Amino acid sequence: xxxxxxxxxxxxxxxxxxxxxxxxxxxxxxTLEPGQALQVTGDNGIGKSSLLRLLAGxxxxxxxxxxxxxxxxxxxxxxxxxxxxxxxRALGFWSRIDGRAPAGIEPLGLxxxxxxxxxxxxxxxxxxxxxxxxxxxxxxxxxLDEPLNGLDIHAAPLVEKMAARHCDKGGIVVVASHxxxxxxxxxxxxxxxxxx
Amino acid sequence: xxxxLGALLRRDISGLIGIGRGGVGGGGPVLPILFFLAVATxxxxxxxxxxxxxxxTGGGVIWVAALLAAIxxxxxxxxxDLERGLFDQWALRGISEEWVIAxxxxxxxxxxxxxxxxxxxxxxxxxxxxxxxxxTVELGLLAGTPGLAALGVAVAALTAGLRGGAALAGLLVxxxxxxxxxxxxxxxxxxxxxxxALTAAVSLVLLAxxxxxxxxxxxxxxx
Numbered sequence: 001x002x003x004x005x006x007x008x009x010x011x012x013x014x015x016x017x018x019x020x021x022x023x024x025x026x027x028x029x030x031t032l033e034p035g036q037a038l039q040v041t042g043d044n045g046i047g048k049s050s051l052l053r054l055l056a057g058x059x060x061x062x063x064x065x066x067x068x069x070x071x072x073x074x075x076x077x078x079x080x081x082x083x084x085x086x087x088x089r090a091l092g093f094w095s096r097i098d099g100r101a102p103a104g105i106e107p108l109g110l111x112x113x114x115x116x117x118x119x120x121x122x123x124x125x126x127x128x129x130x131x132x133x134x135x136x137x138x139x140x141x142x143x144l145d146e147p148l149n150g151l152d153i154h155a156a157p158l159v160e161k162m163a164a165r166h167c168d169k170g171g172i173v174v175v176a177s178h179x180x181x182x183x184x185x186x187x188x189x190x191x192x193x194x195x196x
Numbered sequence: 197x198x199x200x201l202g203a204l205l206r207r208d209i210s211g212l213i214g215i216g217r218g219g220v221g222g223g224g225p226v227l228p229i230l231f232f233l234a235v236a237t238x239x240x241x242x243x244x245x246x247x248x249x250x251x252x253t254g255g256g257v258i259w260v261a262a263l264l265a266a267i268x269x270x271x272x273x274x275x276x277d278l279e280r281g282l283f284d285q286w287a288l289r290g291i292s293e294e295w296v297i298a299x300x301x302x303x304x305x306x307x308x309x310x311x312x313x314x315x316x317x318x319x320x321x322x323x324x325x326x327x328x329x330x331x332t333v334e335l336g337l338l339a340g341t342p343g344l345a346a347l348g349v350a351v352a353a354l355t356a357g358l359r360g361g362a363a364l365a366g367l368l369v370x371x372x373x374x375x376x377x378x379x380x381x382x383x384x385x386x387x388x389x390x391x392x393a394l395t396a397a398v399s400l401v402l403l404a405x406x407x408x409x410x411x412x413x414x415x416x417x418x419x
Contacts, residue, residue, distance in 0.1 A: 078281030
């Protein structure tokens with residue numbers, strides 16, 4: 001695992017997000033510098049995932065802007081792994097795309113699952129597989145949507161530790177979750193404060 | 197970039213052609229080909245075993261069957277990847293939707309174009325086509341199937357994420373495929389050789405436009 005090579009930075013200014021004809025939030029601003037981590041909190045449906053998609057550049061904000069410096073790595077509820085392929089080959093596809101050897105297989109406890117088709121994996125195992133995909137991507141900015149969902153008490157601290165190590169190396173972590181996420185220096189942002 | 201395209205092509209081909217049963221969809225080219233042969237087989241039952249009539253109309257039947265066979269795999273060309281978040285992950289890595297769609301057109305064609313041309317050999321025997329007609333049919337399929345593949349992938353991208361998208365995709369491809377059908381099947385009639393060139397021309401236009409139309413459709417489906 002190497003560290004991000006460029007100084008990462010992500011800033012949101014005056015973000016507003018609309019879903020259908022409903023305004024979810026507005027006037028949301030923050031800036032994250034290398035090594036900083038942010039947890040986005042709020043009830044279901046308040047717009048945490050939508051905010052992450054805005055930050056990733058996958059959706060356009062209703063108003064406001066996002067500036068980012070550094071590659072984005074996103075883990076959401078979809079692992080983006082081919083369900084009919086064995087896990088090893090499904091991850092192998094992304095390591096060919098990213099041009100790096102797969103990372104984190106061993107610590108994430110996936111070694112024994114490499115021959116198992118992705119569709120037979122449990123929610124937690126898929127989450128861990130998505131983390132392995134993220135580690136292999138070498139992205140400077142991590143956007144994690146409910147990263148602890150489905151993880152057992154052994155795997156959850158593991159993911160928290162990975163996020164901490166990523167911050168130590170100058171990466172940025174944004175977590176969207178209503179669950180507690182243990183990370184040194186984690187700041188919190190409640191979407192409800194910006195609800196329209 | 198070459199590395200990325202290579203990885204995409206490898207995944208698409210293993211998924212669509214079924215080598216190693218992975219990647220996109222699964223199922224392989226067997227089903228469309230069997231479907232194609234089934235249509236060619238039942239046609240003589242429907243119109244009767246008049247050898248002259250069969251030989252006269254058989255080429256056109258092969259073209260209609262080819263159009264229908266190309267429609268079968270449409271629903272698994274784009275939608276699964278969109279649903280599973282693969283297009284999002286590609287976008288984050290700066291891989292444009294246009295490239296992904298272009299690669300998919302190539303692999304979709306490989307999965308049904310050449311097998312269809314082989315199956316046409318069998319079908320022509322069933323329909324009693326002359327060697328000369330068969331040659332024109334094969335050339336026409338070679339010129340026309342890339343256009344059908346491009347059209348299919350673009351329409352699959354347009355209808356991805358829509359309810360009833362699969363049926364709608366088939367309904368859209370048929371009228372849009374009419375120019376290919378007219379020129380392709382038209383090349384079989386006496387003095388219709390220029391139809392081959394026109395089929396190829398329509399194919400090229402479709403090949404040139406489809407990656408952009410498909411890419412825009414995928415981006416629109418994301419919002």
